[in-house]
Amino acid sequence: MSKIGEKIVKIFLNLLSVVVIALAIFGAWSLYQMFHGPEAELVTNPGKRLFGTTEKRIVTKAEVETKIYEIGELSTYSGEYNIKKTVDESRYIFDDIKIPGTKNTISLECTGKVKIGYNMSDIEVSVNDSTIHVKIPKGNVMSNYLIWDSIKSSEKNSIFNPINFEQYRKLINEIEEEGLKEVEAKGIYTRADENFKSIIKVFLAEFKDYDIEFTFAYDK
Template sequence: MKNLKKVLFGVVFILIAFVGGMFFANKQTEPEITSTLIQNRIEQASDLVTTKYHYAKVGKFENSLSLNGWSIPLTNKYFILTFEGEIQLGTDLSKANVEINDSTIHVTVNKPTVLSNSIDESSIEVYDETKNIFNPISVSDYKAFAFEQKEKALSEAKKKGLLKTAQKNTEKSIKEIISIIPDTDDYTIEVTFKE
């Protein structure tokens, strides 16, 4: 009878130890929400592209040789181009700053900037190109014109509110990244942009 009591006591003790161990093991595996944890998750996104702006344009290049501010006759050259391009805006999340106060996660990041502005070379078509022997069209004319057109497209996009859209998209993306982390449902997420 004494041996049976010892065996039962041993089995109960082992069960209690096992259940207790499982309880504490589960407690330890739950991630604690810290600013470092959130910072690491955000930094994994690195350069976050939040906004893409596609444009299609027609542009005309024209110039002529000049002497003392006067245009020289018969040296006029011009061409018309159609092309497509894309502007990508985003922010570098490796420079994000995260703070947790009570139930609020504060994330501060740089304002979105232009990550790229490129013309799709396969989309370029040239129309109405002059063949002027006195002032021939050169590769540098095309390059300078393409650069000018990209700057115009960017300026137009900014006037249409592209930077504000990029900020809204960046804020939304950061909130989505943080909401994937377990146990962040009870937190309010605030995103601010550095001036």
């Protein structure tokens, strides 16, 4: 092949390369405009969804209830109380006259703990286009007990009226009742509700396209 022919072939190949590159750039730009340009349109039909678009997951009430109810019971807050209580007991005649020398005394000082929780089957759920509504029931006292290592006791016995187990049981019950009132006055139910919200949000985190709204099934 002559030198002139070689030059013509090189020129032709160079022009062809430029045309190919130009077509590639034009094609890429057209695709970009199709999916990202001002006229791009979100397709929500899963059968016709275009590459690069996203769909909102549709969440049902049954899905949310299943997620919540599988928890069973949930303890969300515990409050402590410290009570000191002393009781005396004497024997009587004619119901109102104390018999001298029959007085015994028990004194207890101890720390107790109250746990508040929820039965998840009591929770009401509803779902609309963008929000999961959760109605919170009133928290239940799941446990109320004394921490035995904390108990300090003293007693004064009487040989005519020995202290018996029933007196201790009655005193412990009274302490637990007073302790419950103490932690209730400090807002144990409100704190349990706030922790409940935080925990439920974690359990429902997979439904990220939905807001979670809480209401109460009781008067606060």
